[in-house]
Amino acid sequence: MFEPRVALASLSGEADATWARAGSEYAGMAFLGGIALDPASREAARELVARERSEFLPDDPLAFVDAQLSALDDAPIHAGFNVRSATVGPIRDAADICADHDAVVEVNAHCRQDELCAVGCGESLLRDTDRLADYVATAAESGATVSVKLRTEVEGVDLVETARRVEAAGTDVLHVDAMDSEEMVAAVVDATDCFVVANNGVRDRETVREYLGYGADAVSVGRPSDDPRVLERVRDATVEWFASPA
Template sequence: MFEPRVALASLSGEADAAWARAGSGYAGMAFLGGIALDEASREAARELVARDRNEFLPADPLAFVDAQLSALTDVDIRAGFNVRSATVEPVGDVARVCAAHDAVVEVNAHCRQEELCAVGCGESLLRDTDRLADYVATAAGTDATVSVKLRAEVDGVDLVETARRVEAAGADVLHVDAMDAEEMVAAVVDATDCFVVANNGVRDRETVREYLAYGADAVSVGRPSDDPRVLERVREATVEWFASPA
């Protein structure tokens, strides 16, 4: 899927092509975004900006995704784009753009901001597995490589069953924010054949080895993804693990 097996996790309003380029010496994958695709999700993003959160709000989201991926053609890193939508059709549209760049489209079933959940984006998709599976199937139908960003410890959600359902719908990658339930990574690994990227608190050799010991295929770095000191530690630990797993 990518080498080294370190990913840069999307940071809304910050994770753009320049960010991916800066981290390319340490990571094999960069999930840009997230990006709101339809009017309902864009209105939710505007509400987030109004309370001082960073969001990408270009006039044309698809053109923005295309331009950002084009800006990475000379960079040795695989790109992906984390996307949000209250409706399914734009997910297929953006997946076709990603497929044209051999990039991964990542369906966001992760964000928990009230504004996004209220319109059916982010974590609300975890509570509606049929709808999430429809998003994944729509993206997979374009021949794009499909990732799903998931969150553990959501009340009423069986993450293992959700992982099985989205795999059956066509997901290739499961990007799991373990929260404080790191053992859920092992449960997802055991339940599916997807490429599993473990996320949350990845900072150093200890945290890398914990997730990889649970069977994760890769780890991702979130908030400190712009800190070369953290990225260097994570890269070294990941390369060491796969050279001689213990």
């Protein structure tokens, strides 16, 4: 799907086109965002900003998605956009824009901030699989490649069953934040035919080999995604792994 099999993971308020270009020497994919799309998710994002978190809050979020992806149309990196919405309509709108740019639309079922979960965004979607599957199916209708950003260790959530449901709804990519349950990557790999990107603590050869050893198709780097030293180590370890005859 992309080479090298290293992705830059979205960082709210930071992961934009400039950030993606800066990492393009080391990664084959950049997930921009996350971006709040509808009134409820945008109000939640404003509340996050009020307590000093960084968030993208452009006047027109869909125009922002389009402009950021346009800025990467000629970049040597594949782009995706991580999106949040309390309603399904804007998911389709964002997916249409991503499809126009041959970009991935990534449904955020990952963020755990109380403000976002209270309006039905982020990891609250993991507890409402029907709604998450509806988001995925709606995005897939656009023709865009669809990713879902998931996290492990959410109480009451069977992540393997969730992965199966969203795959059936049209997901192409499962972006799994393993938290402290790295072995769950293997369970998701075994349960689906999706392209699996493993995330959390990817910093060096050891962590790369652990996740790829669990069967992940790629790894992603979050917080240190602006550190060339980390990215170079991760890229080199990933290339080495897939170049091995074993």
